[in-house]
Amino acid sequence: xxxxxxxxxxxxxxxxxxxxxxxxRRHLPRMVGxxxxxxxxxxxxxxxxxxxxxxxxxxxxxxxxxxxxFETWMHRVALNLCYDxxxxxxxxxxxxxxxxxxxxxxxxxxxxxxxxRAAKVHAALAQLPERQRAAIxxxxxxxxxxxxxxxxxEISVEALESLLSxxxxxxxxxxxxxxxxxxxxxxxxx
Amino acid sequence: MTEKEEIMDRERFVELLxxxxxxxxxxxxxxxxxxxxxxxANGEAATLIADARQLxxxxxxxxxxxxxxxxxxxxxxxxxxxxxxxxxxRRAVLALAACAVLGVVxxxxxxxxxxxxxxxxxxxxxxxxxxxxxxxxx
Numbered sequence: 001x002x003x004x005x006x007x008x009x010x011x012x013x014x015x016x017x018x019x020x021x022x023x024x025r026r027h028l029p030r031m032v033g034x035x036x037x038x039x040x041x042x043x044x045x046x047x048x049x050x051x052x053x054x055x056x057x058x059x060x061x062x063x064x065x066x067x068x069x070f071e072t073w074m075h076r077v078a079l080n081l082c083y084d085x086x087x088x089x090x091x092x093x094x095x096x097x098x099x100x101x102x103x104x105x106x107x108x109x110x111x112x113x114x115x116x117r118a119a120k121v122h123a124a125l126a127q128l129p130e131r132q133r134a135a136i137x138x139x140x141x142x143x144x145x146x147x148x149x150x151x152x153x154e155i156s157v158e159a160l161e162s163l164l165s166x167x168x169x170x171x172x173x174x175x176x177x178x179x180x181x182x183x184x185x186x187x188x189x190x
Numbered sequence: 191m192t193e194k195e196e197i198m199d200r201e202r203f204v205e206l207l208x209x210x211x212x213x214x215x216x217x218x219x220x221x222x223x224x225x226x227x228x229x230x231a232n233g234e235a236a237t238l239i240a241d242a243r244q245l246x247x248x249x250x251x252x253x254x255x256x257x258x259x260x261x262x263x264x265x266x267x268x269x270x271x272x273x274x275x276x277x278x279x280r281r282a283v284l285a286l287a288a289c290a291v292l293g294v295v296x297x298x299x300x301x302x303x304x305x306x307x308x309x310x311x312x313x314x315x316x317x318x319x320x321x322x323x324x325x326x327x328x
Contacts, residue, residue: 015273024263032258046262053266061271114254121252139216140249146210146218157218164209168245175248182251183244 005070006063013060023056027071030142031078037137038082040126048081068151075152079134086130117178124174132167135160198224204238212243 005026011019031052035045055077063070125133131153138149139160150160172179196202203225210216214225229235 013271015271017267017270017273020267020270024266028258028263028266032262037252046258049258050262050266050269054269057270114251117248117251118254121249125252136249140211140246141253143216161205161209165205168208168211171249172245175245178251179244179248182248 003065003069003071006065009056009060009063009070012057013063020057024053027074028053031074033141034075034078034134034137035082037122037125037141038079038130038133039085040122044085048078048085051081052078069148072148072152075138076154079152082134083130117182120178121171121175124171127174128167128170132163132170135163136167136171139164196221196224198228200232200234203228203235207238207242211246211249212239213246 005023008019008023008026012023028049031049032045035048036042039045039048052074056074068076125136128136134153135149138144138152139146144152146157146160150157153160153163155163198221206217206221206225210218214222217225229239
């Protein structure tokens with residue numbers, strides 16, 4: 001198993017700022033994405049990403065390539081931090097969070113519509129059980145292989161496939177109106 | 191790495207579409223070739239793929255505005271480990287600063303010690319003899 005991060009982690013751990021920058025450039029967007037999909041909250045997602053990197057900096061000086069790739073370890077840390085936060089929230093998440101876009105806006109710009117749709121998808125993702133949400137995030141959004149995603153979630157590839165199927169089925173039902181709006185938009189507009 | 195290829199029938203094809211969506215790049219490596227063969231041999235496959243692609247496209251809309259803020263990267267980098275060589279670097283900076291100060295002092299002091307040439311006296315004397323005034327014009 002070749003881990004493309006090993007040298008960067010070693011250098012960053014020794015205080016090499018360029019290596020630290022390269023790690024941030026390579027992994028920060030993904031860590032924010034993972035946390036945002038899990039928490040449906042951009043501010044909390046940035047907090048989680050920062051916490052992940054705090055742990056990276058702490059571990060980097062003594063990181064030894066082992067069974068898991070560094071990226072896999074980072075994803076596990078990010079997901080565990082998200083699970084902790086979700087546990088603390090105690091189901092207080094407002095499913096419509098992020099959807100309260102001002103209706104008073106006279107004309108819906110393309111950007112506004114795109115953000116509205118994104119918010120609906122995030123809200124639907126937030127309604128999924130955590131493991132299904134994490135599986136869909138890793139495979140669909142982070143485009144990880146089934147083997148890598150299963151490794152991060154510490155499950156078999158068969159179990160991953162099952163999580164994905166159930167998650168996608170639920171999303172298809174929850175997002176039927178977005179699909180109609182997005183794909184049937186041309187008919188509706190005329 | 192070679193992986194065992196799957197036998198692909200309609201049931202398995204639909205299962206994989208349900209789990210991984212319409213883009214075969216997300217499918218398990220060992221299923222891609224049999225899936226492509228199944229698509230080539232079955233006209234209905236294109237309809238099944240188109241159906242699964244709808245959800246893929248809807249999910250892709252969630253990528254909007256997902257970029258981390260530049261301030262976050264700055265905060266994170268500020269916490270990164272620092273090299274153990276700052277003491278050396280500080281000494282180097284101090285030495286450079288000392289050289290610069292010494293250079294200025296020597297340059298200024300040397301200038302004070304050097305006698306001004308006699309012609310300069312004459313130049314200043316003539317320069318201030320007849321001051322320029324607007325009234326003299328016209």
